[in-house]
Amino acid sequence: MTTPPHRTPVQGMRRGVLVSGVAGTIVLTIVGAMAKGADGALSALAGSLLAFVVILVGLLAITVIVAGDPAVSMAGAGVVYLGQLILLVGALLVLHGASWLEGDVTAFSAVVATVLLQAGQVTGYVRSRHVLYPQVGRA
Template sequence: MMLRGALVPGMIALPALAAAFWAYAGEHAALSALAGAATVFVILVVGLLGITAVVLGPAATSMAGAGVVYLGQLILIVTVVLVLRGVDWLDGRAFALSAIAQTLLMQVGQVVGYVRARHEIHPGSLDRGAAS
């Protein structure tokens, strides 16, 4: 459910961000925005799959494993930015803004998916959590 919650807004945002930057600043910015959004999309989806695998493993290593996956995502995003910074066709502002927007949209979708996927263990436990 969390993966679907992140995939849907992420897939919608890819063409939407490219179109918005195309309308605002032209084809050059649209390609850069698409590159930024696609970079984040791929890295976050792979990270979600990685966290899913970590959580299915031993409970004692779940937090450490999730931290490693998160750190790996950050390292990959920074690596892509460093590799692409010298490319002539890249509009850095469009890349960065679309990457930030994509990250926020996918994180909100992931949280919504997580909340929807929760299962009630004790009758009324979810109701009390919402009231506090």
């Protein structure tokens, strides 16, 4: 008898990130446009898409980590989260001097989008159906 592959929470997390990311990007771009016009919309779009891409890349890394040893998956996810924040702050610092962006709007949009994306990721994790201890029952 073969053991069925264990389900991971990544599919639910991906769904939560995609829904919150698309909705957040649209809303933040509209808010940026209302606040600072076309430059604000572009800046808000850049900030929210930057956060969206960083979180999606981190989710790909979490996919690899969850496929490995379950004992280290939470620690690995914590390292990925810290790496995401460092990458996002570094990218914002690089974009800070860009003359074609409103720096405050870009930073605000990136921070709000990051919070929305993390909320979507956590909601997807909580709502997903997955095995908590996949090693139990294996001999």
